[in-house]
Amino acid sequence: MVNNLYIVTPRGFCAGVEMAIKALTWMLKIYDETIYCYHEIVHNDWIVQKFKNKNVKFIESPEDLPSGSVLMLSAHGTAPKIEKSFNDISAIQVNAVCPLVTKVHHEAKKFTESGKQIIYVGHKNHDEATGALGVAPNSMHLVEKKEDLKNINITGGEVALLAQTTLAMSEWEPIMESAKNIYPNLDMPRKSDLCYATTNRQEAVINVSPLVDVVIVVGSDTSSNTKALVATVKNLGKESYRINSTEEIEALNLTGKNVAVTAGASAPDHIVQEIIDRLNPTKTEYFENTNETEYFPLPKQLRSDITSLSNFLLEVFPENNIDPEKSVNKDKNWTATEALSSL
Ligand code: SF4
Numbered sequence: 001m002v003n004n005l006y007i008v009t010p011r012g013f014c015a016g017v018e019m020a021i022k023a024l025t026w027m028l029k030i031y032d033e034t035i036y037c038y039h040e041i042v043h044n045d046w047i048v049q050k051f052k053n054k055n056v057k058f059i060e061s062p063e064d065l066p067s068g069s070v071l072m073l074s075a076h077g078t079a080p081k082i083e084k085s086f087n088d089i090s091a092i093q094v095n096a097v098c099p100l101v102t103k104v105h106h107e108a109k110k111f112t113e114s115g116k117q118i119i120y121v122g123h124k125n126h127d128e129a130t131g132a133l134g135v136a137p138n139s140m141h142l143v144e145k146k147e148d149l150k151n152i153n154i155t156g157g158e159v160a161l162l163a164q165t166t167l168a169m170s171e172w173e174p175i176m177e178s179a180k181n182i183y184p185n186l187d188m189p190r191k192s193d194l195c196y197a198t199t200n201r202q203e204a205v206i207n208v209s210p211l212v213d214v215v216i217v218v219g220s221d222t223s224s225n226t227k228a229l230v231a232t233v234k235n236l237g238k239e240s241y242r243i244n245s246t247e248e249i250e251a252l253n254l255t256g257k258n259v260a261v262t263a264g265a266s267a268p269d270h271i272v273q274e275i276i277d278r279l280n281p282t283k284t285e286y287f288e289n290t291n292e293t294e295y296f297p298l299p300k301q302l303r304s305d306i307t308s309l310s311n312f313l314l315e316v317f318p319e320n321n322i323d324p325e326k327s328v329n330k331d332k333n334w335t336a337t338e339a340l341s342s343l
Helices: 015-030 045-052 080-089 099-113 127-133 146-151 169-182 196-211 224-235 269-279 300-316 324-333 336-341
Strands: 004-009 035-038 056-059 070-073 092-095 117-121 140-143 159-163 214-218 239-243 259-263 283-288
Touching: 004 196, 004 269, 015 035, 015 045, 015 070, 015 099, 015 300, 015 336, 045 056, 070 080, 080 092, 092 300, 099 117, 099 127, 099 159, 117 127, 117 169, 127 140, 140 146, 146 169, 159 169, 169 224, 196 214, 196 224, 196 259, 196 283, 214 224, 214 269, 224 239, 259 269, 300 324
Parallel strands: 004 259, 004 283, 035 056, 035 070, 070 092, 117 140, 117 159, 214 239, 214 259
Antiparallel strands: none
């Protein structure tokens, strides 16, 4: 049994993950066939397995897509060349990229078109980094740590700095400061590439840390923002562990400790709740750092498909009084947790 338990807000699903999960759920409901998804729709093992059980096949290359299939592109963003290849093969293609990842793609395009070389701070082989670097492969240079800045091949010309949206502020800031010293005219986007969900969750664990001995972060090993939360706490000299299920609690030896629980942006609510129940605290408090209200609408193609389907149903079954506008707009009142429960 733990002593005081602080349940941190915000935690868990961000607006981009909400949108992507709901979009794939809509796809399963609209198209009665296998849905292919490029990359894991979000980086969470439980969610990926849930969709696999419902006839979603996750693929890693256009070569894996049968011709004429229905395809969804994941929340992490897809390199333009790959997207084009998929376009040539798929019958229907819906892009569930998070708008905040699209923002980074636009910046990469804009800086490249203005003749700048781009330093991109991110994690090698992470789906988001792979997609972003594919926007301008000849002018983008991946940097994972500040020491890498010495090894990139930029000679002369103007330089810009971009980042993966889910970095820990503690890994991003030293690289940004070093890059500014090396390139005094360094160009950067006016608004940080680290997304609101990443920074809000990190600020919350920074603020709760003085109250506790340990911070538990719920999420999968593949989730960059989850690992960034653990790194943020450890950077403060506090204990932090990433866990994915109740079975992992026992080994952490938390008896009598004050504990905070948070979750990465792709961790489902019910797993967080099971972990909270299993911790069985003497006292529970809610630690609300920020209230998030962001909502990202479904991808345009999907909105159009849902409206067309509703129009068709209205024509065939007028007695059902379907309002096509309402069926799309109702999405705002439907949570990803409810979407997953409906499968
Ligand atoms: S973590 Fe940020 S960038 Fe990634 S899906 Fe969520 S809101 Fe979008």
